[in-house]
Amino acid sequence: MGKSAAVWDQRSELEIARDWNGIEQVVLRVPRGASAKVSLHGGQVISWKNERGEELLFTSSKAIFKPPKAMRGGIPICFPQFGNCGSLEQHGFARNKVWSIDDDPPTLHSNDSNGKVFVDLLLKPMEDDLKCWPHCFEFRLRVSLSMDGNLTLISRIRNINGKQFSFSIAYHTYFSVSNISEVRVEGLETLDYLDNLCQRERFTEQGDAITFESEVDRIYLGTPNVVAVLDHEKKRTFVIRKEGLPDMVLWNPWEKKSKSMLDLGDDEYKQMLCVDAAAIERPITLKTGEEWTGRLEISAVPSSYCSDHFDQHLQGVM
Structure with a gap:
């Protein structure tokens, strides 16, 4: 692996191992104890732990860890589509492909590398991909862990040859929660959403905060x-910061749907909530040579801290 693929100081660690399918995984660690694990299967973050070793992402006890099946949990990447339409498989093919470590990534802004341990991954279309989605692209993904344990994913997608194309994308983040009935989401009040349980009919959010009492599948x-x-x-509060990703998906399958899902335990819906930073309603369009960048940063802080500072975050302080 080239020097540009990952950086760390003497106290931080980056380790490359293989899972039981022989697929490489990259483990990022920082001195205070936080860690993250990224599988080259799907370019998927499959673990994110705080400095006390507590897992912050949900993974189903029935998750299938074998390609080409996407793993139920962590942060799968939905690209080049979100949902199920056309000839592509549901949520696209990126989460089912084996990515490579990028030894020669383009330079990113210094704020995206200073004081962090990170790895750069690369996905290019294979011949089979071009048959169902005939577009030449390079998808570069940087996964980084800051010294205070914040997790950042930066995607750069370039149209490298051929005709203009459009895509949708979502970071399908499975947060680990104590009980879905004890969770609320703030920051989406008064916004319009598309309800996937009602054929994507458009509604306006009426609540002061979003809480969960039944199945939810909204954009x-x-x-x-x-x-x-x-x-x-x-x-605990998860703070989600994003750029280039105007939409946000909320998803929890609740009891009835969970029982129909082979890779999710019947009651595991209680311990998870998917909150996806995404670009769905208006797909991203790239002409030849153009590039799109999307950035997601997630942090876990005590709720008391967040309540003191969240108002200024909502005003756009990044």
Whole structure:
């Protein structure tokens, strides 16, 4: 692996191992104890732990860890589509492909590398991909962990040859929560959303905060750059910061649908909530040579801290 593929100081660590399918995984660690694990299967973050070793992402006990099946949990990447339409498989093919470590990534802004341990991954279309989605692209993904344990994913997608194309994308993030009934989401109030349970009919959010009492599958539109997920029982708040990703998906299958899903335990819906930073309603269009960048940063902080500072975050402070 070239020097540009990952950086760290003497106290930080980056380790490359293989899972039981022989697929490489990259483990990022920082001195205070936080860590993240990225599988080259799907370019998927499959673990994110805080300095106390607590897992912050949900993974189903019935998750299937074998290609080409996407793993139920972590942060799968939905590209080049979100949902199920046309000839592509549901949520596209990026989450089912084996990525490579990028030894020669383009230079990113210094704020995206200073004081962080990171790895750069690369996905290019294979011949089979071009048959169902005939576009030449390079998808570069940087996964980084800051010294204070914040996790950042930066995607750069370039049209490298041929005709103009459009795509949708979502970071399908499975947050681990104490109990879905004890969770609320702040920052999406008064916004319009498309309800996937009602054929994507458009509604306007009426609640002061979003809470969960039944199945939810919504795409919120024109969302702010900062949104918070508050877990009352754990007194923990996930702060989601994003750029280039105007939409946000909320998903929980609830009891009935969970029982029909082979790779999700019947009651595991209680311990998870998917909150996806996404670009769905208006797909991204790239002409030859053009590039799109999307950035997601997630942090976990005590809820008391978040309540003191969240107002200014909602005003766009990044």
